[in-house]
Amino acid sequence: MDATDSMAGMDMAPQQEHNHGHGMYFCDGEPVMTEGGSWIGHFMPGVVFLLWGAHWMQGIYRKYFDSRRPKGPEYRAQTVHGLARVPAYVESWCKAFLPMIAISLELYFAHKGGWRTMVCPAGTPRAGHFYGPHMGNWQHASMYPPFILAGLVDLVGYEVELPYGTQQVFLFMAFVCETLLMALHKKHTPLDTAVHSVLMYTMAVTALFVLLELAQPRNFLISCGRVFGTLLQSAWFFAATHIMFDHAPFWDEEEGEDMGPAMFVPVVFVALIVAVLAAMMLVFLGFNTYYKIRDAQGAAYERAGLLEDDPRHAHSHTHSHSHAHCGAGAGAGAGAAVASPGAAVPLSTFASHSSAAAHTHTHGTSCQV
Template identity: 90%
Template sequence: MEDTDSMAGMGMAQEHNHGHGMYFCDGEPVMTEGGSWIGHFMPGVVFLLWGVHWMQGIFRKYFDSRRPKGPEYRAQTVHGLGRVPAYVESCCKAFLPMIAISLELYFAHKGGWRTMVCPAGTPRAGHFYGPHMGNWQHASMYPPFILAGLVDLVGYEVELPYGTQQVFLFMAFVCETLLMALHKKHTPLDTAVHSVLMYTMAVTALFVLLELAQPRNFLISCGRVFGTLLQSAWFFAATHIMFDHVPFWDEAEGADMGPAMFVPVVFVALIVLVLAAMVLAFLGFNTFYKIRDARGAAYERAGLLEDEPPRHSAHSNTYTAQAAHCGAGVSATAVSAGGAVPLSTFASHTAGAAHAHGTSCQV
């Protein structure tokens, strides 16, 4: 009789969990939704800042390349911002995810460490602790980005093979995509929301790979920005859909398919919104550069500009640093005999050279 009651209880747990139950260490089923509001909102903030940062760097390089004596446009994985050199982005990529992992697995929880396996002495000793599986899945997305950041930093000291930084950034987004694709979900709405999130990650990874093949294609670089911003926008949308508990998104434990069917409508609307925002940003940069170039031409006609000093040496040194960082594959005649350029030497370049060329992972 007890076995029958136990089986009935398990059946109810499976019904509540839509066919794939998770359990506490005492054997009780997990009846609450996975994830948290802050756990979805904060990644949206991170990818928004990262996407906007990439956009300003890519747009600046593109408009600089259109100027009469501007350098050729080439894709790169990191960018500077004003007087902040590009290797700061590499440092952020390498070390900030470590903080995210510590929050995901320890500091953000009242119970402390999110143990993976139920301890001895509990009814489910040796089995996975169900409520913590989501934390471990989320935390496992960060190490590939840490590795990509560390490879960036190594590239400042060692001449890496052509496109190494791009490959590691691509693999970071691929790992993120795979983890989201294999993320076990519950109701149709939950599945739809996380499937769309997986698509945004896959799009970003695809454009990073295309940049490796077509480094001079500005539109492909814009595709990477688009994928990153779309991923951010969908994180914000998922936060609202899953955790704000508005009646509009109540699917009645999966019985109402309406919310899941409306997810693609929201996704398409966000695609249009992100594209429109990028077009407006492009027009803003275009206007800024036109005004700046017009003023520069007026000053030049009035004789208010000094003759431009020779730039061969600075350009050569900066390009050498780029090649050392990114494995750009330049010929031996284009790179000085030393090959790799130490980070200290690279950081000593003037702000102007850093702005024009940056610590670029050029391919």
Template identity: 50%
Template sequence: MTEGGSWIGHFLPGVVLGIWGIWTMQGVFRNFFNSRRIKAQYLSQATYTLWRFPARSESVCKLLLPVLAMSLELYFAHLGGWRSVLCPAGTARAGRFYGPHCFLYLALLCKSLLMWLHKKHAPLDSMVHSILLYTMVSTAAFALAEAVHPRSFLLSCGRVASMLIQSAWFFAATSIMFERHTAWDEEDGNDMAPVMMAPVVFMASIVVISAAMFAAFLAFHAFHNNVKGTRGCSYEQAGLLDADSHSAARTSPPNARDTNCHV
């Protein structure tokens, strides 16, 4: 294996992270507005349900989607060597371990560390992977901070934003490194313009995702206002709240819940 990754190997992680980020965002926003509606304090969650889907749905998706993405990369991007952990006979490394695949699943446990040690020599390649490292570390940092302060809605939003930004940068990296656009041609390191432009694209993605999250927040806010009163009570009775929200509703003072149902 001599190629430095593949187009599909960078595109598919962006898809998986994007799905996960959007899923988490809807859960965080629903949780926040539900807690406000039942006069309870916001409490972050590690996983979220989606309407009538079973509570284990997110965990199943987290298990299956990465396995599917890695399997597709092995099949489409590494033809010839994906069927075995040993290099085939007739090659220069015949009989030796095919390292990038032998430890592929173990890499899931140390993604950020792996990216930190992911040495790149070309300036643009180094910049792209350094930015990717920043997004991975920020996601881990927000998750840790959220565990320490589980009642912080802003930290939950930070975790969602970092996941979506990481997804967006995987898409950007796919285009920069594998689609051979003239704008990203370094001319063997003699042109520094692409390296200087990469952070601009990264910051632009942050701005776009922040705006999209704000628009989604406003949409949830409008929906929250529409389900107040009688419709709000029907919403709760229909079982559309997460388990923690139901628990908070049961422990809320009776007067607060009665007032909420008759706004």
């Protein structure tokens, strides 16, 4: 009986260790005891979504303020936007090809060891098994292909008439895939769980607003929600980079024993929500001021142009010139007569003045004699 119990205890010990450990191993059989992913794997998406969200914001704001002008086009949501003289299809090209650079950084260029192999090679104790430390890199890299597909669909839409909302559907599914990857992401400690759960919420919010845009394409505030979700996602990627990889004492949870860092995560998240909303409002006010100044200048130029083209203004201008001409002529003639009262006036000159006066009286001009 004692021997049986002892053997049972020996069999259960490794299983308990496996259930309570991380459950990932190096190819030599050693367990993985460090955080998953990499610094660049969290920072790079933050940069991408920051630039993307800012680009969407300027495009959506411009379309909204253009729609408020007297003869402006109706506001309607779209998945891509132009920038100054850069056409909107450039965003589609960026969406289709720039994520390939991010994938190459995640799986190859950003690591000293080169290619992040997925399976342990032959000749190692765990040959054929997944290489545990690289699983986080592959999860992060798999976030990009759905966006590449969405960009390719945008490009196809420029040449082929797709059903209404096709581009929005593919963009929505890209954010859904991103959300699912983060929701199913392996978490190790309470802090790790809190950080990645919050990141999942930001992705889900962005996907939701993209779907709502499909149902309400003329609603400006829903489009702003897409911008908000994208910028918040970017902000939290930056926060996650600092929390997980900068190793500040403030975020040291002592292998899950200290719950303080995990409990402070919602405080940081709410602060970032307020910061993103405030930034969006400030940019909105900036656009509002710019369009007011531009419209006021345009109205002034338009009024000046109308005055120049007004026929009454032109007639008044000609009328005053006629008055000046006639007055000058009469004054000159009278001056000549007064200046030389005793001088003899040639008959031809007198006849010409008389003829001009008769012509003026007959045709009713403004010259008064």
